[in-house]
Amino acid sequence: MGQRRAPWGDRARYWFDSTLARGASAIVGWMALLCLAVVVPASAVVVWTDPDAPESLPDRLAAVWHLTGETLRLGGATGAPLRVTMSVLLALVALLYVSTLVGLITTALTERLTALRRGRSTVLEHGHVVVLGWSEQVFTVVSELVAANANQRRAAVAVLADRDKTAMEEALSTKVGPVGRTRLICRSGPTTDPAVLTLTSPATAGVVLVLPRDEPDADAEVVKTLLALRAALPGEGVPPPVVAAVRDDRYRLAASLAAGPGGIVLESDTVTARLIVQAARRPGLSLVHQELLDFAGDEFYLVTEPTLTGRPFGDALLSYPTSSVVGIVRGETPLLNPPPQTPLAEDDLLVVISRDDDTVWPADCADSVEKAAMASGPVTPARPERILLLGWNRRAPLMVDQLRRRARPGSAVDVVADGGEETVRGVSEADAHHGTDLRLTLYPGDVTSPETLRGLDVHSYDSVIVLGQDPAPGQPPDEPDNRTLVTLLLLRRLEEASGRELPVVTELVDDRNRALAPLGPGADVIISGKLIGLLMAQISQNRHLAAVFEELFSADGTGIRLRPAGDYVLPGCETTFATVVAAARQRGECAIGYRSHDDASTSPGYGVRINPPKTGRRRWTADDEVIVVGRD
Structure with missing residues (x-):
């Protein structure tokens, strides 16, 4: 049997497709035939239906040709064949010129629009902020810069990253929200290419921020950038x-x-480890750090006050009714919580906490101090601590080192993590400091297993720190949060079964997972990337604050502490905050706020009040805490 012949329609379609595949000449030919097939019959109809049309057939055909030529811009001249041919040739030349010109203009506009969409044009700004790199920190940094620039007329933030410009703009619009007066500019390209960096005009920028990517080789890329x-x-x-x-x-x-020489480099892992340990030692401290680092509430300022020159630093503590003094900057060196008798020099800058720079105004508050309400007993002594560390990652050895630095004799850290080779080696290296007051013990186990957590007497520990594992190569950066949320859910179940609250400190990577974490109100949650983003935003507005934060978050220096209110004022006594400041001054500390025990479960502040008015009165209880800047 012979083969069945393909249908005529399929063969015609195949032949048509084959001619189109021959190139532009075939396409032009088909378009010409199509146009003639439509225009010639339509022109004939118009001529034949015209009451004024010529009577003879040749004249009517000439009229059809003339109308067809006008429609297709072919001249439409009649007469001798040479005249008609030249008319058509001139029309074709004109058509070729016009179409080529239109094509060139369209191509140029398309390329320009494509370049703009790709973010390849140069930013012509002055005094703007340049952000290089893309990570979860970029949303925190941009949000804080928008808040800091709320009262400025012309403020701009230029973000350069090796991502699609439209995708960056959509992500920032979704997570940052309205930017007010700040203009947000995105440019696309590798941050390690000097030619691409010039798109952001770094030479005219007010400050340049370099963010590490959420990948293992991020630090090397920061150096290259x-x-x-x-x-x-x-x-x-x-x-x-x-x-x-x-x-x-x-x-x-x-x-x-x-x-x-003028660059400032922060160590995100070290800062995160320090803040986690501080929060583990004193629950609620992460809320204080959050309040001080963002631009929404009170923050740090450096001010001069000539009227205090030559007077002791202790006098400055009660010289600002709406601001809290915490130290001085002498030259380039910050002196946080110096001895009260330290004289203030002419060029010293006062480090104050205030709502804004225009709320720092002097006035003597000594008359508001009520000495009869001040406590005179000894400071509550520190005792050995027991810490439960659930999980192990690259920051865990830094936390153990921080805990060891201030450990009292008899202190212990119990680590529950998988018994893998890396974990065992990491714990062994962290426990290499013999002769210290801290005992470190590893208990192999899966922290996402209910049996593992039920086998631990979690309520016997002073604090429980939950860490996520380091993401494996190829995993999303926030993958550790998934296991952390499971562990928190199991701990929450243990709390409900016992009716006792656990002092849990949690490390999360993605700030969006904070709302998913099954934690009690006011619990300590450390978002590592967000903290670094807040620090970078603060320092970008005043580079002198870098040394202040370095001292505040150091392991052995002066830091932010939460103390029992009974160490400063008599429990049950109603008195002013100026009295608390005076009592803290006697103990060599700077009081900057308090945490009310009755409001510890109430949002948004969870009882934390930073920089209250010196004349503000309240009744202090034994469960309240005073926030001070001082040493252990």
């Missing part, structure tokens, strides 16, 4: 201040050298 920034800046002129962050302290020196 800083080197590219140095190459992109002109040799003359003053370079803009640079604030960068690295995760591993091994890269800090290289990043500092690449950033230049």
Whole structure:
């Protein structure tokens, strides 16, 4: 049997497709035939239905040709064949010129619009903030910069990352929300290319922020970006201040050298570990850090006060009714909580906490101090602590080191984590400091298993720290949060079964998971990326604050503490906050606020009040806490 012949329609379609595949000439030919097939019959109908049309057939055909030529812009001349041919040739030349010109203009506009969509045009701004890199921190940084620029007319933030410009704009619009007067500009390209960096005009920027990516090799890329920034800046002129962050302290020196003399480099892992340990030692401290680091509430300012020159620092503590003094900056060195008798020099800057820079105004508050309400007993002594560490990651050894620095004899840290080789080696290295007052013990187990947690006497510990594992290569950066949320859910069940609240401190990667965490109100949650983003935003507005924060969050320096209110005022007594400040001054501390025990479960502040008015009165209970800047 012979093969069945394909249908005529399929063969015609195949032949038509084959002719189109021959190129532009075939396409032009088909378009010409199509146009003639429509225009010629339509022109004939118009001519034949015209009452004034010529009577003879040749004249009517000439009229059809003339109308067809006008419609297709072919001239439509009649007469000798040579005349008609030249008319058509001239029309074709004109058509070719016009279509080519339109095509060139369209192509140029399309390329320009495509370049704009890709973010390849240069930013022509002055005094703007340049953010290099893309991670979860970018949303915190941009949000805080928008809040800081709320009262400025012309403020701009330029973000450069190796991502699609439209995708960046949509993500920032979704997570940051309205930006007010601040103009948000996104540019696309690798941050390690000096030619691409010039798109953000870093030479005219007010400050440049370099963010690490959420990947293992992020620190090396930060160093490379800083080197590219140095190459992109002109040799003359003053370079803009640079604030960068690295995760591993091994890269800090290289990043500092690449950033230049005026550059500031933060160690995100070290800062996160310090804040987690501080919150574990005193629940609620993360709420204080959050309040002080964002631009929504009270924050740090550096001010001068000539009227206090020559007077002791202790007098400054009661010299501002709406601001809290915590130290001085002498030259480039911050002196937080110096001895009260330290004289103030002429060039000293006072470090104050206030609602805004225009709320820092002096007035003597000594008359508001009620000495009869001040406590005179000894300070509550520190005791050995027992910490339960659920999980292990690259920051865990830093936390153990922080805990060891201030450990009292008899203190212990019990680690429950998988017994993998890396975990065992990490715990062994962290326990290499023999002769210390801290005992470190590893108990292999799965912290997402109910049997593992039920086998622990979790209520016997002073604090429980929940850590997520480091993400494996190829995993999303927030993958550790999934296991952390499971562990928190099991701990919540243990709380409900016993009716006793656990002092849990949790480390999360993604701030969006904070709302999912099954934690009690006011619990301590450390969002590592968000904290670093807040620090970078604060320092970008005043680079002198870098040394202040370094001292506040150091392991052995002066930091923020929560103390029992009974160490400062008599429990049950109603008195002013100025009395608390005076009592703290006698103990060599700077009081900056308090946490009310009755409001500890009430949002949004959960009892934390930073920088209350000195004349404000309240009744203090034995369960209240005073927030001070001081040493242990």
